[in-house]
Amino acid sequence: MTRPVRVRFAPSPTGKLHIGGARPALFNWAYARRHGGVFLLRIEDTDPERSTKEYELAILDGLRWLGIHWQEGPDVGGPHAPYHQSQRIERHKQRARELSAMGRAYPCFCSRERLEELAQRQEAAKERQGYDGLCRRLDSQTVAQRVAAGEPHTLRFAVPAGATEFHDHIRGPMRFENHEVEDWVMVRSDGNPTYNFVVVCDDIDMQISLIMRGEEHLINTPKQVLLYHAFGAALPEFAHLPLMLGTDKKKLSKRTGDTSLQDYRDKGFPPEAVVNFLCLQGWALSGSQEIFSVEELVANFEIKDVNKAGAVFDIEKFLWMAGEYIRRDSVERVAERCAPHVVRAGLMSAEDLAGRADWFRSVVSHEKERIRTYGELPARIEYLFVADEKLVYGEDAEKNARRHANRLTTLSAFRAWLELQLAAGGDAAALREGAKQFQTEQKLKTPELLQPLRCALSGHASGPDTFEVILLLGAQRTLRRLELAQERLA
RNA sequence: GGUCCCAUCGUCUAGCCAGGCCUAGGACACUAGGUUUUCAUCCUAGCGACAGGGGUUCAAAUCCCCUUGGGAUCACCA
Missing domain, CATH: 3.40.50.620 (HUPs)
Known part of the structure; x- marks a missing residue:
């Protein structure tokens, strides 16, 4: 039959x-x-x-x-x-x-x-x-x-x-x-x-x-x-x-969180991750492989392998999986998919994005392993776009900076040193090496230099490598922010 | 309440159908270390489950029964 x-x-x-x-x-x-x-x-x-x-x-x-x-x-x-x-x-x-x-x-x-x-x-x-x-x-x-x-x-x-x-x-x-x-x-x-x-x-x-x-x-x-x-x-x-x-073990409904596919799309979940995660609710490729492609799904899907019991939707694991897909993806594609979120957040226009594609890809390359959804990017990189005067110092960042009594002289000396370095050009690695020398000469411990510096540049206590941030910001804004920090951290 | 479905770590699951290879494997989360200027990543380790009770069998997470627990559904809605 x-x-x-x-x-x-x-x-x-x-x-x-x-x-x-x-x-x-x-x-x-x-x-x-x-x-x-x-x-x-x-x-x-x-x-x-x-x-x-x-x-x-x-x-x-x-x-x-x-x-x-x-x-x-x-x-x-x-x-x-x-x-x-x-x-x-x-x-x-x-x-x-x-x-x-x-x-x-x-x-x-x-x-x-x-x-x-x-x-x-x-x-x-x-x-x-x-x-x-x-x-x-x-x-x-x-x-x-x-x-x-x-x-x-x-x-x-x-x-x-x-x-x-x-x-x-x-x-x-x-x-x-x-x-x-x-x-x-x-x-x-x-x-x-x-x-x-x-x-x-x-x-x-x-x-x-x-x-x-x-x-x-x-x-x-x-x-x-x-x-x-x-x-x-x-x-x-x-x-x-x-x-x-839902987490209440009842049929998933609006009560227990976002239930529409559109919500996850808007939040910037990679569709491949959504597919993968949905499959994992009630079906498994094997006992040990969590991440798999649709091709693997198609090649292995058997109805008899589908579980009988209901599956609780675990947003934490979903976010992990979304992040996993983003980390495994190319910078180019992640940048492409982050772009609409950046535009929607009002950070850049579509034209800006087109004009500064290389720069934006560089930004993304440094945030790629830190975001779990495309939608998480704008908040993380907002500091790159705000006016230098309006940069917000986060509580933790400022506390870290103020921990060091010599912060103002350090910042001042570093600014002078950096100005020469930036004029000479060089990549982040070169800057980092140079800064190590500077640090030795000034007899500074690493946090004494980097914590005030990080606060001055991004206002965040954490984030990408500080020297990458300097390059992302560019010489002019970097120096301006160091100048401003000498007043703001006084 | 009736009918029906379901039951392995907190969560997603492998193992169950074809009982021994299970001292129950993996993943998320969590905890502790390592790497890193920070965070994240990455690496290592730890924590942690066969709902309970009876059978069947030389042997049961796996088969059978009962109990308990959870869920779905009871529209001139789909």
Whole structure:
């Protein structure tokens, strides 16, 4: 019963792409690539109240950012178009009529009030919740009359007796007793079909061979399996992925921090790191390799290796991984990706950046191993852009500088020495060597020279090599800052 | 509460399916050293887990059962 591999990701555009949603997308995509199948995108926009075009676009954009590509979808089309669920409604309605004609669904005239009452009664009696099947017992003549009279009604699926079984690739054999599954609403009183119905219609029509999705759908699956049987359609395979959890161990939500992919993108996480980290939540390449590429993922991804238990989203490890990707990347690319953050922070304009590309790359090369996200760069290098007079001395930096009683004379002497050195040219290494000599001649301990110096130049207690900072700043600003420091540190 | 799912260091995980190679491996975090003018990086070491109880077996983290704990879901939302 092998059929072509066709998998899908079917987000509903009612919000930004959630990181808990990006992972199933990623796994489906990897699975399709691994098996030479098709990965398609279907937009489940059947809730007009909450769906927006903006969200839809943002979701597509987010997926592309991660490097996930689809062969069929709303923007690229495909043999099973349309890929907007809302545009398939006539087909859904037709399928609903088919099921009615087969006697597998029946009209339900129960009012919302009665349903509410029923639920309350069941709750109070601690009975099983769910529809009691009142309208299922109506005789066909009565039903026909009431429908003809235009009485509002929903269409409910008539769940048969017995049990429903299916195999889950992650959880193994599953079995649900049908009497635990209520006669659920298939078509609303306004004529619009519900999720559990349309999702099956579309998955059948689009010949989906495997449905891989979050565990929250596991309990919906028997309803859907029953529908496949009713339609006489081939059952797809199922795989229910473990949930991504917040630190409270509950399903990840806005409550426990940033959950949208966009948030991490804005913060400057490398997309490769996001992909890698998302994979690591529930799947591992091996017991010892944390960092791996998408190619390695695709070459090794097996559903059976996916964990059953939910994974707590650990932002610390995520940040570590982001930093790891940045450190391993080239200066050129890190600079390129940091650029928008620097512009957004108002430090440089795009033109500045273009005009001083070499200088900026040099800045990045010295900060590359200190940042974990591209977004961390601006705050670290702001001192390079502020007016010399407005440089802020950090508390620690100033304390370190003031520790040395000879700071003013040291600064003054060093400034005089440096002025000559800078005029002569030379790289940071040469300056560093020269400064060592200066230090010896002046009988200074290293901190006596470098701590006041660092404070004067950057105002930070830590950062890149001081002599690199001098070159980054340039002669004029360096000397000016040393001058100012002699007043400010007095 | 009903139904369903799950259970290895604080966290992510390897090992489990095909029981012995496990004195349970790796990573993040944390701690202590080393390298560095500082910070970061890098290196070394340490801390730290098979939820509990029964079985099966010569042998169980691995198989079975129970308990406990956690989670998902109970819409005319997707």
